Amino acid sequence: MSKNKLTVRAISARPIVIQLKRPIIARIGAIHEWPIILVDLLTEEGIVGRSYLQPYTISSMRYIVPVLKDLGTMLKGRSVSPVDLFDAARKSLHFVGYEGVSMIAVSGLDMAAWDAFAKAADLPLCVMLGGSVGPVKAYNTNGLWLQEPSAAAKEAVELINEGGFTGLKIRLGRERASDDLSALDAVRGAVGDQVHLMADFNQGLNLAEALQRCRMIDNHGLAWIEEPILYDNLDGYAHLAADLKTPLQMGENFYGPREVHKALQKKACDLIMLDAKRIGGVTGWLRAAAIAGAAGVPVSTHVYPEVSAHMMRITETAHWLEWNDWHNPLLQAPYQVKDGFLHIPDVPGTGIEWDETAVQRYLG
Known part of the structure; x- marks a missing residue:
């Protein structure tokens, strides 16, 4: 056909x-x-x-x-x-x-x-777009929310073992900054120095708080500090990016490729993260990744691991894929992660097919 x-x-x-x-x-x-x-x-x-x-x-x-x-x-x-x-x-x-x-x-x-x-076309999406089927480097985002340091340390080990991951995301923004530091230290002690840690504040701070807290963790060897302040405060992000040694990550809340251009023009970040539902699906991703690629800025993903994996195979400055499996109960054949890499199946399209028995159970 x-x-x-x-x-x-x-x-x-x-x-x-x-x-x-x-x-x-x-x-x-x-x-x-x-x-x-x-x-x-x-x-x-x-x-x-x-x-x-x-x-x-x-x-x-x-x-x-x-x-x-x-x-x-x-x-x-x-x-x-x-x-x-x-x-x-x-x-x-x-x-x-x-x-x-x-x-x-x-x-x-x-x-x-x-x-x-x-x-x-009977082709995997990444092949249809001119790339090839292959592995994509992934980190696990399935946990490490705000919790006690000892619980975070235990959960970090579980998350590593879910797919041989070499990267984890930990959330920060506890009431006391010292508790964030304790959680970071506990997780680092549990997983070792070889694991990449990404820290995400989930837009929970104002600029003054962000300056204080980000400086406190600036020497902790983090892969990045993500969204400490509201996503649309590009001037605030430019202030932070100039102040910090740790790379600053943002972009999951960008609605369309022009927002990537604006952020890079203002030097608001060192890294860009694309979310397929906000950036404009595949079409929006292609346009946004081209902007980031022209600037030499690494591109990571935010959830939607199936489509995102295909896009990373054709993204010039592909960095990390964020892995979550919250939707897996609805899929016939969930993607697999092994040795820290997500493996794209060699099937037409994205490989997303519903497990209709499970779907009907959830629909009730």
């Missing part, structure tokens, strides 16, 4: 809630239940493109799901040309704005469209 013959029939969007094995406990709040929207792009030719969205709050699904279904109605009969669909979907939401729910919904559509496009 020629990929040029794919035609949009409809978009299915199913909201699901999963109980997290390790609840998210961050400076800015706690999450025990994880919302996931399963997106299916149905074509007249029978090929189904699949993606999923993880919008953090359960209530947000009430707004995103109708947008996706409306996009399916609007695009019905259109050729599955992902870039064209991306542009048409964004333009249809122009009066609402290009960020927030608009970009999240369009990103879900875009990832599903690229999956269908690659399936029609």
Whole structure:
């Protein structure tokens, strides 16, 4: 079948809630239940493109799901040309704005469209885009939220053993800065100097707090310090980046490639992290990664390990892939991590297929 013959029939969007094995406990709040929207792009030719969205709050699904279904109605009969669909979907939401729910919904559509496009060509997505199937260096983000130092140390060892990881992310932002230091020291003592530690404040500090706390951990040999302040305070990030020796990481909250350009123009960070649901799916990633690549800035990923892994195989300055498996119970064949590398399966598209028995159980 020629990929040029794919035609949009409809978009299915199913909201699901999963109980997290390790609840998210961050400076800015706690999450025990994880919302996931399963997106299916149905074509007249029978090929189904699949993606999923993880919008953090359960209530947000009430707004995103109708947008996706409306996009399916609007695009019905259109050729599955992902870039064209991306542009048409964004333009249809122009009066609402290009960020927030608009970009999240369009990103879900875009990832599903690229999956269908690659399936029609009978190629893995990364091969379809000119790359090759292979391993991607990953760190584990499945835990190490705000907890007692001894508990963090024990959990760090568990996380390493989940896939032979050589990198872990620890969250900081406890009430007392000294408790953050204790947790860092406990985790480092448990995993050794050979493991890369990334520290994430989850936007929980103001600039004054960030200057104090980041300076306190600046000599701890961290791979990076991530999002100490609100993501859109680019002037504040530029101040921090100039002040710190440790690389400053941001970008998971960028809505579209232009935000990458703005951050780099302001010298607001040393590293860029892309989130597939906010940056614009595959299409947005291609544009954002080109901007980062031209500047020589390393690119890492934020959740969405399947699509992100394919994109890292074609990203010029690919750095670290963030691994999480919260959605794995819904997948027929979850990706595997071994010796600290995620291994992309040699199958058409992204390899995302639903375990419908599990899906129906969650739908209740």
